[in-house]
Amino acid sequence: MMKAYLDNSATTKVCEEAVNAMRPYFSEKYGNASSLHQQGREASEALIQARQTLAKIIRANPEEIIFTGSGSEADNMAIKGLAYIQKDKKHIITSNIEHPAVIETCKELEKQGFKVTYLKVNKEGIINLKELEKATTKDTFLVTIMHANNEIGTIQPIKEIGALCKRHGIIFHTDAVQSLTKVPIDVSDMNIDLATFSAHKIHGPKGIGFLYKRKGIRLAKLITGGHQENGLRAGTENVTGAVGFATAAENAKKADIEKMVELRDWFIDEVLKIPDTALNGSKEKRLCNNISISFKYVEGESLLLRLDQKGISVSTGSACTSQTLSPSHVLLAIGLSHEVAHGTIRFTISKYTTKQELEYTIEQLKEIVPELRELSPLMPKEKRGED
């Protein structure tokens, strides 16, 4: 059976280059990067190299890179880390389409007495800069707005947000987990103070991310212990992961983006030929690998599982796959009704996705969607074959 992995915003396959680069660090060069002996130095050198590579990609200095165990950890480190050193300021501004790692962290801080403004977004999923400016107060110490959205792929005007924050003397954090290697990032040019990244979304291994922290910014230490990562994050360094992360990032090419944009646009055109479908998010300000489609009258989990039976992996904004039974907060935030949000499927491609896989997916959708609609009481009478 043909297979198509179209859930690359959930996670990606580790690229060959990264696997090969990591291999020696499991059982040959396994030293602890903090050890003074030869094996330790060997590991430490690899870590320095990885840090340099990653810093260069986002135009930062190596000492501004703090490795973490995940993107979520980096978000926590930035938001809680900054909140916990505040003396008087209590206010954070974020958006209502952030990743749970940001939203839930903000909610946690609200319980601890902090105040949070959740900015609304327009129907494309973009925040309003004027609203942001209006929301700032003397009490605001942090603005945290994601670079690109994980569900609908919308890219925020990060540079403008960064400039605004700078004008107001507010620290700016962005979760850039989805945009790394897909949208150019220059932390100086974009006035970014803190930024979150993760390896497994870019063909690197799971279990490693990093926080970019502009030199001079102080953060409370959340994980105490040894003095690793500039004293900010205790724990033996994940040298293997760092090597894999850097190698994966180095191997992301501009041509990959062009290829993905071409496939993405072809797929969007084809899938929209199915009646009663709509693209979510922005047409222009969109990640090269994201296709979010609402299939009216169909429930997302059903469609996901039927596609899965055909070897096609996707994800859904439907409540039925969540523990809360409420559909995706992102889809509701861009104005979708509950019913339409329930019928939303996210297809996310990678540089390894082929046209054949997408053609196969379109073929299957054209069979499965009408079948599920036939079964659905929401399908209007006049659109049915029978009745």
Add this chain to the structure above:
Amino acid sequence: MVYNEKVMEHFTNPKNKGKLEDYDAVGKVGNPTCGDVMEVFIKVENNRIKDISFRTFGCAAAIATSSVVTELAKGKTLEEAEKITKDDVIKALGELPAIKIHCSILAQDALREAIKKYRKKKKK
């Protein structure tokens, strides 16, 4: 969350799907906001459910519970069918993930609603 084989079988090849051409009553429950809408159509003869079908907008569990409740009710008297509970539905499917238990209540309610509608119609 994982569905068992029986649930997947009913989801993939639902029994008694669609709308009966000639039905006496339909029970409709749920709402699209919650992500589940279920319709159960019944054809009654001599107080027995002679034919039954369903249409469902919902997840795999919603479709599977709809399918199985129609199987359980087919051929039963209205009194027997009325007594079918969510637990009977779950038992017939083997098991359901905890967060999907509400789907089985919906199936039970849709069937009972259809029977209620039928009796109301008969009285008139």
